[in-house]
Amino acid sequence: LYLSITKTDKLDGRPLANVFFKVLDHSGVPLKFTQQEDGRYIVTANGSEVVKSDTNGKILISHIPAGEYQLVEQKYNGYSQHVPITVTVSSTNTEETLATVSVENCPTEFTLTKIDADTREPLSGVSFTLLDSSNKVISFALMPDGTYRPASTIVNSEEVVMTTTAIATDTAGKITIRYLPHGTYTLNEKQVEGYSPLAQIPLEITSAHSTESPLTMTVENTPASLSITKINAITNEPLSGAKFKLMNENGS
Numbered sequence: 001l002y003l004s005i006t007k008t009d010k011l012d013g014r015p016l017a018n019v020f021f022k023v024l025d026h027s028g029v030p031l032k033f034t035q036q037e038d039g040r041y042i043v044t045a046n047g048s049e050v051v052k053s054d055t056n057g058k059i060l061i062s063h064i065p066a067g068e069y070q071l072v073e074q075k076y077n078g079y080s081q082h083v084p085i086t087v088t089v090s091s092t093n094t095e096e097t098l099a100t101v102s103v104e105n106c107p108t109e110f111t112l113t114k115i116d117a118d119t120r121e122p123l124s125g126v127s128f129t130l131l132d133s134s135n136k137v138i139s140f141a142l143m144p145d146g147t148y149r150p151a152s153t154i155v156n157s158e159e160v161v162m163t164t165t166a167i168a169t170d171t172a173g174k175i176t177i178r179y180l181p182h183g184t185y186t187l188n189e190k191q192v193e194g195y196s197p198l199a200q201i202p203l204e205i206t207s208a209h210s211t212e213s214p215l216t217m218t219v220e221n222t223p224a225s226l227s228i229t230k231i232n233a234i235t236n237e238p239l240s241g242a243k244f245k246l247m248n249e250n251g252s
Helices: none
Strands: 001-011 019-024 032-035 039-045 058-062 067-074 087-090 101-103 109-118 127-131 140-142 148-149 160-166 175-179 181-191 201-203 214-223
Touching: 001 140, 067 101, 201 214
Parallel strands: 001 101, 039 058, 109 214, 148 175
Antiparallel strands: 001 058, 019 067, 032 039, 067 087, 109 175, 127 181, 140 148, 140 160, 181 201
């Protein structure tokens, strides 16, 4: 009997290669497999407990006994982890009439919203860099829909508006990043003119964060302010009516 698995990206439908699965029987015990020269997997007494999608996002399993199984996806970098799927293989699922299952995965997603701490209005054009766990600055591709994704994940460069290490908030004060590998990161903001500088912002992307359930963060910027108190040097009493001229570093 035969079981065919197809693995795709839920956003664009493209096949996903090198995704691992376990197939558990009704007792929760994983089946074991031996891969053949033609790429298919045969259920055997000994062998690997995982099967892997090929370049077409396909997995073909043969010699699988009839019954109900749980298809358990293993973590796949840059994507959320799919919940286990119940699959039934019957005596009719021969090579001509395969049991089939399609598994779609959402990419990871992180959304940042930048606002003025006083007015609560969005701040556009605020620039950030993102560092990975090795403190290496990540290069991003800006996509036509305004989202960013790591440049290393791009398959078709014709779809890219530009590549950059500086990501910036849009008119709604938002930055959306998809396809980030699981791990810890540090967000560095370029100081916004007229606002107090921000400390580095740590964040972590896991398989739980997806386009359907993104990691979200609101970052507030406090406007810079200056307070002057004028006093009598002898009495320390406040002096009213004093006038000042405020100049920049160039004296203007």
